[in-house]
Every structure is written in structure tokens, then in C-alpha cells.
Amino acid sequence: MAQRVEPKAVGAATPAGPQGDVAVISDTVLGAQIRDARRRRARRARRRFLAIRLISLVVVFGAWQIYGMHTIAILFAPISTVLHQGYLLFAHDQLGSQLGYSMWTFACGYAIGVAIGIVLGMLMGAYRWAEAAASMYVFALYATPMVALVPIISLWIGFDATAQIVIIALFVTWPMTVTVFHGVRQIDAELMEVSRSLRLNRRQMWVHVLLPGAVPFVITGATQGVAMGLVGVIIAELQTQLSGLGDALQTQSQTYHTAAALAVILLIMVLGVGLRAILGLVHHRAVPWLRIDRGDGAQR
Amino acid sequence: MASVETASAPRDGHRVASAAESGQRGGDIVCSGLYKWFGDSPVIASLDLYVARNQFVCVVGPSGCGKTTLLRMMAGLASIDSGTIAISGQRVTEPLASVAVVFQHYGLFPWKTVFHNVALPLRAAGVTKGEAARRANDALKLVGLNDIGNQYPAQLSGGMKQRVGLARALAIQPEVVLLDEPFAAVDAQTREILQEELLALWSRYQQTAVFVTHSIDEAITLADRVIVMGAKPGRILDDIEVPIGRPRSVASVRRHESYAPLREQIWEQLRGSSTAGGERG
Numbered sequence: 262m263a264q265r266v267e268p269k270a271v272g273a274a275t276p277a278g279p280q281g282d283v284a285v286i287s288d289t290v291l292g293a294q295i296r297d298a299r300r301r302r303a304r305r306a307r308r309r310f311l312a313i314r315l316i317s318l319v320v321v322f323g324a325w326q327i328y329g330m331h332t333i334a335i336l337f338a339p340i341s342t343v344l345h346q347g348y349l350l351f352a353h354d355q356l357g358s359q360l361g362y363s364m365w366t367f368a369c370g371y372a373i374g375v376a377i378g379i380v381l382g383m384l385m386g387a388y389r390w391a392e393a394a395a396s397m398y399v400f401a402l403y404a405t406p407m408v409a410l411v412p413i414i415s416l417w418i419g420f421d422a423t424a425q426i427v428i429i430a431l432f433v434t435w436p437m438t439v440t441v442f443h444g445v446r447q448i449d450a451e452l453m454e455v456s457r458s459l460r461l462n463r464r465q466m467w468v469h470v471l472l473p474g475a476v477p478f479v480i481t482g483a484t485q486g487v488a489m490g491l492v493g494v495i496i497a498e499l500q501t502q503l504s505g506l507g508d509a510l511q512t513q514s515q516t517y518h519t520a521a522a523l524a525v526i527l528l529i530m531v532l533g534v535g536l537r538a539i540l541g542l543v544h545h546r547a548v549p550w551l552r553i554d555r556g557d558g559a560q561r
Numbered sequence: 562m563a564s565v566e567t568a569s570a571p572r573d574g575h576r577v578a579s580a581a582e583s584g585q586r587g588g589d590i591v592c593s594g595l596y597k598w599f600g601d602s603p604v605i606a607s608l609d610l611y612v613a614r615n616q617f618v619c620v621v622g623p624s625g626c627g628k629t630t631l632l633r634m635m636a637g638l639a640s641i642d643s644g645t646i647a648i649s650g651q652r653v654t655e656p657l658a659s660v661a662v663v664f665q666h667y668g669l670f671p672w673k674t675v676f677h678n679v680a681l682p683l684r685a686a687g688v689t690k691g692e693a694a695r696r697a698n699d700a701l702k703l704v705g706l707n708d709i710g711n712q713y714p715a716q717l718s719g720g721m722k723q724r725v726g727l728a729r730a731l732a733i734q735p736e737v738v739l740l741d742e743p744f745a746a747v748d749a750q751t752r753e754i755l756q757e758e759l760l761a762l763w764s765r766y767q768q769t770a771v772f773v774t775h776s777i778d779e780a781i782t783l784a785d786r787v788i789v790m791g792a793k794p795g796r797i798l799d800d801i802e803v804p805i806g807r808p809r810s811v812a813s814v815r816r817h818e819s820y821a822p823l824r825e826q827i828w829e830q831l832r833g834s835s836t837a838g839g840e841r842g
Contacts, residue, residue, distance in 0.1 A: 454638055455668035458656045459682040469681060473672040550672045550713040 338520035347524030356509055360528065363494050363505035366422055370429025371490045375483050377430070378437025382482070385438070386445025387471055396442070403435040407493065411500045425497035425504070432493030437482040444478020445471060477551065480544045487536045491529060587649050588614040588659075588736035588769040590635060594644035597630055597795075604630050606794035608644070615767045619780035620788045623831060627795025628773045632741050635771060636662045649736050658686065661730035663740040667722040669714040669729075675701070676710035679729045686733065700732035701725075703762065720751035724758075731766075740772040744779070756782055757811050764808040777827045781805075782814045789827055791834030798830050 322340050329339030338346075350356035381399065384391040411428055418424040448471065456470050498507025506525055513521040545552060590612040597605040604627040612618050620628045633639035635646055637656035646653040648660055661682075662668075669678050679700055683693035701707050704724040714722055723743055730738050744752045756779060763770070763783075774780055780787045781803055789799040805817045814820060 451664060451666055451668055452670060455662075455664060455670075458636055458638060458662045458668075459685055460656050460658060461681075461685050465685050469673070469685075470670065473670075476672070548672070550715060 335517050335519055338523060342520045343523045343527060346518070346521040347528065350509065350513075350521055350524060354509075356525070356528075359505050359509045363498065363507070364532075366425045366497070366505065367429060367490055367494045370426040370493060371433050371486060373426070373430040374433025374490065375437055375486055377434045378482060378486070379441055379479055381434075382438040382441025383445055383471065383475060385442045386475070387467075392442075399435060399438050399442070402431075403439050407432050407435075408496055408500075411496060415501055420502040422504075424501050425494075428497040428501070429490055429493035432489045432496075433486040436489055437486050440482030440485065441475060441478050444475050444481070447478075448474040477544070477548050480540060480547060484537055484540045484544075487540065488533060491533050491536075495529065589649065590737060590769065590771065591647045592631075592635070592644070593646075595631070595634065595641060595646065596643035597627065597634065597639070598642055603794035605634075606796055608796060610788065610797065612769060612771060614769055617763060617770045617772065617783060617785045618788060619772045619774055619784035619786075620790060621774055621777055621780045621827065621831070622790030622795075622798075623792055623834065624775075625795075626790040626792040626834075628790050629741055630795070631790075632662075632739050632771060632773050635737075636660060636739050638662075658733075659736040661733055661735035661738050663723070663726045663730045663738065663743045665742045665745055667714070667719075667726045667746075669722060669725055671714055674711050674713055675706065675717070675725050678714070678725060679732050682729060682733050696732050696734075697728075700728040703731060704728045704758070718751070719747040720755060723747060723755060727759075727762075731762075735768070737769045737771070740770065742773050742775065745775065752779075753811055759783060760807075760809050760811070777824055777831070780827070781820060781823055782809070782811055787823075787827060789830045791830075798834055799827070801826065 326339045326341060329337050329342065334342075347356070381395065385396055385399070386392075407428070410431060414424055414428055414431075418427060452470060452474070456466055461469060494505070495507050495510070498505045499511060503511055506529060510522055510525045513519075513525060590610070592608060592610040595605050595608040595610075596603060604625075608631065610631075620631065622628045630639055634641050635648065635653065637653050637660070641653070648657055651657060651659070656662075669675075670681070673681065676694075676697055680693045680697035683696055684690070688696070698707065698710070701710060704727050706721065706724050706728065709717070709721070714725070717725070723746075726743065730740075744755050747755065760783065772780075772783055784803050787799075787801045787803060788797055789801065790796065791798040801823065803823065804819050805814055
């Protein structure tokens with residue numbers, strides 16, 4: 262708190278003096294001081310954040326470890342055993358190739374879902390006719406648990422990777438479409454009016470207004486899509502031909518290798534967190550106009 | 562009721578054309594027999610207005626008198642239910658290339674830098690990249706913002722944002738500038754500074770301007786001519802020449818002998834009509 266007051270106090274002591282030069286020099290010095298103080302404060306806040314996170318990890322995994330050591334191995338396992346089992350699955354079983362397979366189907370399904378979601382969502386957001394024609398199906402499918410469609414998809418396409426990719430894409434498409442649709446709709450009505458006033462043609466409207474305006478929502482949708490897509494991967498692999506991480510999970514838990522099953526689950530969690538983190542970076546890069554220093558030391 | 566008024570509204574296209582031809586071409590505005598309804602109630606009824614080339618006109622009136630609607634119709638952003646508007650002899654049915662608008666809430670694209678915001682209408686009009694850059698920079702220099710071209714609107718204060726809005730309007734070198742309460746969203750001090758800058762700008766580069774405002778002071782300060790509008794339905798109550806020469810400053814206008822009586826006159830007009838005042842903004 263005391264440090265927070267410091268730059269302000271210095272500022273109050275240097276109103277623009279009678280000599281312009283003096284004021285300029287002290288302003289420059291003052292500016293640097295304020296900047297430094299702000300940076301220090303931001304660094305402190307970051308460190309604090311990381312420290313709390315670290316403590317939280319230690320507490321949770323510590324509790325897991327202790328509880329795991331005092332329970333039956335069929336029901337639960339300490340984190341150390343889980344990690345060891347995970348290593349063994351990678352080194353001596355097929356977890357590596359299973360992970361590769363799952364990631365491959367995920368990438369295909371996710372890409373298809375995101376692409377359809379962007380196109381459909383933007384069309385529905387930009388054109389009334391597209392909304393009138395398509396929105397009811399989109400919202401109906403959005404509200405339907407996609408698991409319900411899995412048996413039908415299998416019936417139509419089969420049990421192979423293609424069917425799995427279609428299922429994953431279905432999981433991603435609808436939330437993506439709905440998010441992008443609402444995003445395009447939320448682009449300021451005044452800005453749409455400005456575009457008309459500036460006489461932008463249809464192409465310029467898309468390039469300069471609709472597409473950049475939708476970028477934050479596309480990324481939000483894509484981030485939600487990661488979680489949905491991972492759900493899709495596991496469901497597809499359990500419900501069609503047993504394969505990938507779903508296979509690993511099923512095999513280990515049905516043979517009561519609880520520690521190994523937990524290792525697979527942990528791996529899926531890490532995947533989700535990691536992919537979301539990557540998209541967080543993309544978001545940071547893709548919308549420079551939203552991360553602006555507003556003078557409070559925090560970058561948004 | 563409404564339909565009766567439509568029938569009696571003058572739809573005389575010839576009058577528009579002849580007025581435009583008799584006046585000086587390029588930058589004049591002719592509104593004749595304008596009607597506009599929101600639902601069943603007329604927002605503007607039987608409005609005629611002529612703005613000569615290079616004239617700075619302020620429109621004052623209470624909320625709901627249709628002054629912003631009038632401006633939006635001139636800008637080609639609101640449809641005209643009956644009557645015609647012609648700018649530089651060209652009938653307004655859509656936004657015209659010779660008209661620039663300054664918006665109340667700035668209307669800047671948050672994902673574009675200041676420079677790209679100003680250059681956008683030039684690029685949209687097919688100006689080459691180099692030429693657009695040169696003219697955008699000139700316009701920014703004109704409003705005193707030549708060194709912030711790389712910043713995003715979110716980094717600017719309200720006053721700076723509206724300077725960018727003004728630069729964007731001037732960059733296309735329009736024949737007519739329409740300003741919709743451009744200084745309503747900034748604080749009182751900034752407002753006065755911006756008025757000062759606008760006066761200085763207009764004493765150097767005269768052009769036709771229609772400036773909508775709530776403020777009587779602002780209207781007298783800026784305008785060659787003040788149009789006083791009343792509500793229910795929106796119509797012109799008075800049309801007053803401001804007998805204060807240019808160049809002006811905010812202070813010199815306030816000190817001018819005709820300032821106080823003029824203010825009194827407009828205020829009386831508005832008070833007289835505000836008893837019937839509307840609620841639509």
C-alpha cells in the first residue's frame with residue numbers, strides 16, 4: 262500500500278514549473294519512476310499468483326498422496342504410484358501410440374468443428390436469411406447431448422476413425438457456432454452504421470468489420486471447443502471401436518489397474534489444460550487491441 | 562392521422578432540383594417537405610431547410626425533437642418517409658461519397674489503430690495506399706494527433722477519440738460534414754477545448770457543416786446560423802443568423818454583445834416548446 266502512494270506523491274510535488282525545460286526533465290524522470298514502480302508492482306503480483314498456485318498444487322497433491330497411501334489399491338492410489346504407472350504405460354505398453362491416435366482424431370474432428378462453426382456462426386450472425394434458415398437446427402443440436410447421436414453415427418458410418426472424427430466434430434461444432442453467432446451479433450450497432458456511412462462494400466465490411474470483430478469470439482468458442490472435443494474423443498473411443506486413450510482407460514479400469522487408469526485420466530486432464538493454455542496465448546497474440554495498459558499495471 | 566399527413570406532404574422533386582441549381586453547386590443541402598414517422602407519431606413533419614455552401618449550421622432542440630433523425634436522414638443512414646434531401650444537387654437515398662459523419666460515440670473501430678481508422682474510408686473509396694497514408698497523416702496533423710497513429714482507440718481519452726473521428730471525417734475531403742452531438746460524451750473542459758479547435762479549423766478550411774447539439778452555448782459559439790427545433794412533431798421553430806464574425810474564439814463569442822440576447826431568444830423558444838416536450842432522444 263505504501264509503495265502504491267509513492268509515485269503519486271512525487272507527481273503532486275512537481276506541477277509544471279515556470280520554466281518549461283525543468284518541467285519537461287522532471288516529467289521524463291517522473292514518467293520513468295512511475296513506469297518502474299508499476300512494473301515492480303506487476304512483478305510482485307505475478308510472483309504472488311505463482312506462489313499461491315504452487316502452494317495449492319502441493320496441498321492438493323499432498324492430500325492425494327497421503328489419502329492414497331491409506332486406501333485399498335483397487336479403489337485409489339497415491340499420486341506417486343499413479344505417475345509411476347503412467348511412466349510404465351508409456352515405456353512398456355502402448356500409451357504413447359494410443360495418445361498419438363487420440364490426438365490425431367481430435368485434431369481432425371476439432372479442425373472440422375471449428376471451421377464449420379466459424380463459417381456457420383458468421384453467416385448466421387451477419388445475414389438474417391442465414392439465421393432464419395439455420396439457427397433453429399443449430400440451437401436444437403446445441404441443446405441435444407451429442408452422446409445421443411453416437412449410436413446413429415455408428416450405424417451410418419461405422420466404427421472406424423472416420424466415425425470417431427465425425428463424432429468429435431459434432432461435439433465441437435455447435436458450441437462453436439453459437440459462440441461465433443452471438444459474437445458477430447454483438448458487434449456494435451453503431452459500428453455497423455459507421456461502416457455504412459463510410460460506404461464500405463460487402464467485401465470491405467467482412468475484412469474490416471465483421472471478421473476482426475468476431476476474432477475474440479472465435480477464440481472463445483475454440484477454447485470451449487477444446488473441452489467439448491476431448492469429451493468427444495473419449496466418448497467416441499469408448500462407444501465405437503475401442504481405441505486410443507479410451508482403450509487405455511477401459512482396459513486398465515476393467516482389469517482393476519486403478520493406478521494406471523488414474524494415470525490415463527490425469528493425462529487427459531493435462532491435455533485439456535495444455536491445449537487451453539495454447540489457445541490463451543493465441544488469444545493474447547490475436548487481439549492486440551484488447552491487451553492495453555490502462556495505467557493500473559495490469560495487462561488485459 | 563398519419564396517412565392524411567403523408568398525402569398532404571409536398572413531394573415536389575423539381576423544387577429540390579431548381580433550388581440546387583440556383584444556389585452554388587457543391588456543398589449545399591436542400592431539405593424539402595421532410596416527414597419521418599416512428600410508429601404512429603411523426604418525428605419530423607413538413608420540414609424545409611436550405612443550408613448554403615460553406616455555412617456552419619447548428620441545430621438545437623430538446624430531446625425527441627428529431628434533430629438527430631434529421632442528421633441521420635441527411636447522412637443517408639435513416640430512410641426518408643416523405644420529401645427529399647439533396648446534397649450538392651444529388652438526391653440522398655444512401656450515404657453519399659461527398660458527405661462525412663462525426664458520430665456521438667466516436668464510431669472508431671477498436672481493432673484498428675488510429676492511423677488505420679482514419680485511412681479506412683480513403684482505402685474504401687479506392688484511394689491508393691500511399692496516397693491514403695499521406696492524406697490520413699495530414700488529417701491527423703490537422704487535429705494535432707500526428708504522433709499517436711499507432712495507438713488503439715482504447716488507449717485514448719474521449720477528447721482524443723473525437724479528434725480522431727474528426728480527422729477521419731476530414732480525410733476524405735468531404736463537401737459536407739455532419740456532426741451528431743460530437744462533444745456530448747466528453748467532459749466540460751475538453752468540450753470547450755474541442756470547440757476552440759473546431760473554430761480554428763473552420764476559420765482555415767471553411768466547408769458546409771451541420772452540427773447537432775443540446776447546448777445553446779455551443780450552438781452560438783460555433784454556428785453561422787442556428788436552427789431551433791421543437792418537438793411533437795419535430796419542426797423548425799426559428800432560424801437565426803449569428804451576427805458574430807470570424808475568426809472567433811470561445812471567449813470572444815461569450816464577450817460579444819449579441820451573445821446574451823441571442824441566448825435569451827433561443828432559450829425562450831425552447832422553453833415555449835418544451836412544455837410539449839417529447840421523451841425520445
